[in-house]
Amino acid sequence: MFIPEVRQLATIVDRWWPEVAAFIDTGHSNAESEGINRVIKLVARNAFGFRNNDHQQLRTRCVTTRRARGHLRIAQL
Structure with missing residues (x-):
């Protein structure tokens, strides 16, 4: 009687309702931390095969700073 996709959607919404x-x-979510995790995984994939783990960690730290993500704007001189 019901379309299987609608039943599956209802089950998922019911499971995630809390x-x-x-x-x-509250208006709060974990979207920012999920976005940072996505960037870290992307950098790790791009750096696959690099031999120096310290460089990979530094590269990850650099791309996840607020400035790199565009939160801080440098004043134009």
Whole structure:
């Protein structure tokens, strides 16, 4: 009677409802940390095969700073 995709969507929404309700109540999410994790994984994939782990860690730290993500704007002189 129901379309299988609709039933699956209802099951997923029901399973995640406490988290959805918490977001609606507070307006907070973990989107920023998830975005940083995505960037770290991307850098790790791009650096695959590099021999120096210290350079890979430094590169990860550099791309995840606030300035690199565009949060800080340098005043134009």
